Amino acid sequence: MPGLVRIAILGFEMDYETVIGLEVHAQLLTRSKMFCRCSADYAHASPNTHVCPICLGMPGVLPIINQQAAEYTVMTALALNCTIPNFSKFDRKNYPYPDLMKGYQISQYDAPLGIGGWIEVEVNGEKRRVGITRVHLEEDTAKLIHRTDPSGESYSMVDVNRSGVPLMEIVGEPDIRSPEEAREYLVKLRNILQFLEVSSGNMEEGSFRCDANISIRPLGNTELSSKVEVKNMNSFRAVYNALEYEAERQRRVIKEGGSIPQETRGWVEEKGVTVEQRSKEYAHDYRYFPEPDLPPLVLDRAWVEEIRSRLPELPDARRDRFIEKYGLPIYDANLLVTSKALANFFEASAKNTTKKRAKLVSNWLLGEFSRLLHSSDIEIEESKLTPNHLVGLLDLVEEGTISGTTAKEVFEEMFHTGRHAPEIVAERGLEQITEAKDVEVAVDRVLEGNARAVADFRKGKEQAMTFLVGQVMRETKGRANPKLVSELLMERLREG
Amino acid sequence: MKLSREEVRHIALLARLGLNDDELEKFREQLSDILENFEILKQVDTTDVPPTRQPIALKNVVRGDEVAPSLPQEDILANAPREEEGCFRVRAVFE
Known part of the structure; x- marks a missing residue:
């Protein structure tokens, strides 16, 4: 079982389990903010240029709900198997902090848009359901930048652009039992949001954020012990590492006879530790x-129900369909649905084709294509290579016009230039020589010029054959079919 | 039921108000009076009355997701006591 550690307390051997609940905040991909018409696309904007009296919290202004944000939230709640109540409302959450222009945040307290759902996660081949307590909608806060004067005085700077951007909060049940499960849950959740196209899910840019509640308890206990809230984790790896560290730390404190106070701790990436955060x-x-x-x-x-009917096919369903329809191995199908763009690329390239060809498409996408995308540091959407390019290339391979080795070279050129395979092959003279008589010419030339190797082969030296095949390939600039070359060589040598 | 001085101090802190001892006592009286009036209201039998969440009978007031121009940065910062690099400059805050 994951997360199980044996700890000796006062002579007793005790098993502890880790209990984790995650809260995720995801910015929604609306054009305008939650309660005003300022643009929500502030990523590359100068400070305080996407601000109006409403998101600045001026007295007397009137916020109005962005319907698209409500719809995205309901859509997400449905995809997470939640119930949508008949009644929902917004509430004021009061706290004085400079990132809230009004002195409160508009959020949802006791009547959220979605309640009681679940996500299925798979760790080490074991599938488990993690409960979703609620999905609600609120507004994001302003951004604070902390600085210090030359005189040593520290101060903060406030940029209000982010304030009022629609923020969806997804609160999970404390059903997670290990850092691995926590990571799987997050990957799955983000994947679903991306398939729904409601959030970019970008963790580094802060559009997908995660806080965790973590505690440990003696195995068999069903009560929750006092939990520690861990913040400031801005990558999947950070979440995993922070939870690993925190679970270990709590076990150590208990083992040494201490107790865990309820507190908030921040993950310090550079040091790989969590530290108590100065409480307000x-x-x-x-x-x-x-x-x-x-x-x-x-x-x-x-x-x-209208929103439900518009839900797109979600990653799990799509994976299962890839296995069923295209005969892909589970491994391939799982990887292809890690990104909607990749899954779409696959389907566009593999439609109306055989299962054998679909597997070839998958190999190209998960191999060369992924490698090139990674090394060029670009997204699929930015790639010059389209499904049409790949289909064209696979046609040439299937017809025997080019060899597998040549195909790799052509693929790379298509990727970098966006030119199509037939054009590249014709221009560079890369067609495979399949006509026996054309290969024969090269074979004869090689046999004439390598009398010594021929003699060696006749004496029984097998390696001489490999050498001769290599020479013919060189003579034909790699365009000859190697199988045909060795057949012809064999024939000639036997004749002689 | 009278509020304690501690409770009044806490409420003042939440409202970011600094009160001297006289004011503390004055508001302790006033706030306690208000609460006592609520005690009277609580005597009304509301068993069959649904809670009021909104005093006006409106629902589903929403708008389409359309962008309109924001205000110029200098207007936004016009009331800022201190500004720096297009931001409001405030006293140091910590998470």
């Missing part, structure tokens, strides 16, 4: 109350 001087007293400026949402069943 005031108590967490959010004093939620219904947002008086926003009338509630009554979620019409027909609207919800």
Whole structure:
């Protein structure tokens, strides 16, 4: 079992298990902000240029709900197997902090848009369901930059562009039992959001963020012990490492006879440790109350079902279909659905084709294509190579016009230039020589020029044959079919 | 039921208000009076009355996802006591 460690306490041998619950915040891909019409696309904007009186929190302004954001959230909740209540509303979460322009955040407290769902995760071949407590909608906060004066005085700078960007929070049940499971859950969740096209899921840029609650308890206990909240993890690897570290740390504290206080700790990437975060001087007293400026949402069943009917095929379903329809191995299918763009590329290249050809497509995509994308540091969407290019190349290989080795070379050129395979092959004279008489000429020439190797072969030296095949390939600039070459050589040598 | 001085101090802190001793006592009286009035209201039997979440009978007020121009940066920063590199400059805050 994962996450199980034996700890000796006062002479007893005790088994502990790790209990993890994750909270994910994902920015939604709407054009405008949650409650105003400022552009939500602030990534490359100068500070405070995507701001209006509403997201600046000026007195007397009136926020209005962005319907697209509500729809994306309902869509996500449905994809996560949640129930959509009939009634939903927004609330004010009060806390004085400079990243909140109003002194409160508009969020959802007791009537979120989605409740009670699950995600299936697979770790070491074992499938488990991780519960989703709720999915709700809120607004993102302003960005703070911390600085120090030459005089030594420290201060903060506030950029309000991010404030008011729609933020969806997905709260998971404490069902996760190991850092591996936590990572799988996140990968799966992000993959679903990307397939739904509701969030970019970019962790490094902060559009997909994760906080974790983690505790350990004696195995068999069903009560939750006091949990530690871990923040500041901005990659999947960071989440994994931080949880590994924290689970270990808690076991060590318990083993040494200590206890775990409920606290918030921050992951320090460079040092690979979690440290207690300086608690704010005031108590967490959010004093939620219904947002008086926003009338509630009554979620019409027909609207919800209409959204459900528009849900795209999700990664698991698509993986299963790839296995069923194209006969792909599970391994290939799993990798192809890690990105919607890759899955689409595969389908576009493999449609109306044989299972054998589909596997070839998969090999090219997971091999050469992935390698080239990685080394050029570009996304599939930016690639000059399209499914048409790949289909054209595979046709040439299937017809026997080019050899497998040549195909690799052509693929790379297509990738870099966006030119099509037939054009490249014709221009560079890469057609495979399949006409026996053309190969014969080369074979004869090689036999004449390598009397010594011929003699060696006749004396029984097998390696001489390999050498002669190599010479013919060289003579034909690699365009001859190697099998045909060795057949012809054999024939000639036997004759002689 | 009278609020304690500690409770009033906490409420003042949440509202970011600094109160001196006289003010603390004054607001302790006033806030306690308000709460006492709520105690009276609580005597009304509301068993069959659904909670009011909104005083006005509106629902589903939404807008389409359309972008409109934001204000110029200098307008946004016009009221800022201090600014730096297009940002509001504030006293140091820590997470």
